[in-house]
Amino acid sequence: MHNVEQLRADVARMTSAPGDDTPPSKSKTFRKAFDDLVRGWGQHELWLQLGWQDIKQRYRRSTLGPLWITIATGVMSLALGLLYSMLFQISVPDFLPHVTVGFIIWGFISGCIKDGANVFIENEGLIKQLPSALSVHVYRLVWRQLLFLAHNMIIWLLLVFIFRIHLGWNFWLFLPGLLLLVVNGVWVAMFFGMIATRFRDVAPLLEALVQLLFYVTPIVWTTRTLKEQGGAVEKRAMLAEINPLYHYLEIVRAPLIGQPVAGYHWLVVLACTVVGVLVTLLAMKRWRFRVPYWV
Template sequence: MNTARAYRSWGRAFADLRAGWNQRSLWGHLGWQDIKQGYRRSVLGPLWITISTGVMALAMGILFSALQNQPINFFLPYVTVGLVCWTFIANCVNEGANVFIANEGLIKQLPSPLTTHVFRLIWRQVLLFAHNFLIYFIMLAIFPQDLKWTVVYAIPAFVLIVLNGGWVALLTGIISTRFRDIPPIIGSVVLLLFYMTPIVWDFRILENHSNPLIADRAYLAQFNPFLHFIEIIRRPLLGQDQLFHHWMIVGIITVVGWAAALVLLRNYRARVSYWV
């Protein structure tokens, strides 16, 4: 009983976080190798990441701008930024659920902190985001936006999104090692939320609709947490004014999420190697 309590300590949980962060050279190299291995013997290499995302953004932007009667010079950059940010968020959630299962061999054979695998996952997604973000600059060259100095808010917004990707991967990763039904459930929920989040539709259409019943749905859309994560980074990148309540909600989710993830890390860190 005393041994079990010794493993369930905040000191060990925070020590795992510190040790994982101190192994930056390890997970930094592994994350970069993950990108290279995925496109080995390819002529364009990781540029395929940018091309595939760009083609998808172009197709969705043209299609949904016509369906919603939106000007293409606004809606295509709107969809592009939303899709690039959503790709990062969705990958963190989906791959986070499998982060420990996918690294079963390393966890059982290499005595490294659990958080090393989480940092590796997040770093890999940051590299993918950097590749995809090139599309944003191409869109700006084709469809210039009225950017303001508030564009710098995109930097802390992305930092917040990365921080949330960390606790999501840690929390869902631990739960998924114990309950293997969780990853496919998460995948289905993320796919559903893609259509419920204003990526390929404009949130303002609901807010400004002449029908009060449809306008009221804009209030219900505020309960989608992904909406707030997308808005805090997309609005400054498109030159739109910042809305404080988006930042407040994201801040609350960040604190609560990390608190829950740390509780799981404290209580079940030692069990993950047996569950995988």
């Protein structure tokens, strides 16, 4: 009980800055939507603490704590990596890093989509009682997913050591790739969070869709293997290019496993990012002030 009261006091202190009291009729502008994102970023002390508190609360009284995230991801990656390497007849040193890093990045992407759908619903109390930018809850979610990602990167370090993966200058491309993932995580959580708050059937629909996308995204299989078979199989492999999540995976996964990144992957991701941000700003312009009523 003391921890809850202390957290409320901290939140109240960090949100003591003047809020956005603009009447709804005057808040339907792109400037107000963008100001919400800027104001939320300025309250970084709040969402950084809340995101870290989420991790501590989830693994409270656990001996290994957040390392359970790493263990679960590592076991699943090892099992599927060994299985599919035998099915596709690919050497384990080549295939296991592909699967494992794919799982790690997919965890961040799927977390932003699925948790993003409930981001405002789960923060109903804070939204109604405390003055803060709506984007604070989105930044909190993305920060929490980044912490999960950081824990899972321990597995990647083990793979680099065990398989002696050569990382050249191409390795540093994972930094802008990760930055693009974070930016996309923000607009995805904000957009689907508003939609799912208004229409509650969206959240379970997104969860089912994410599960489907996992199987059609090259995580436990590779496009190169399918293309090498030629014929109709090669043409079907080209369908993977239509899936934008494949390109998001590649700009981060390839540098981390010592492979080059084709330029068109960056172009697709940049195009999707620009479109996604613009659509989200439009949605914020129309619906941002309605979220406290919908929750």
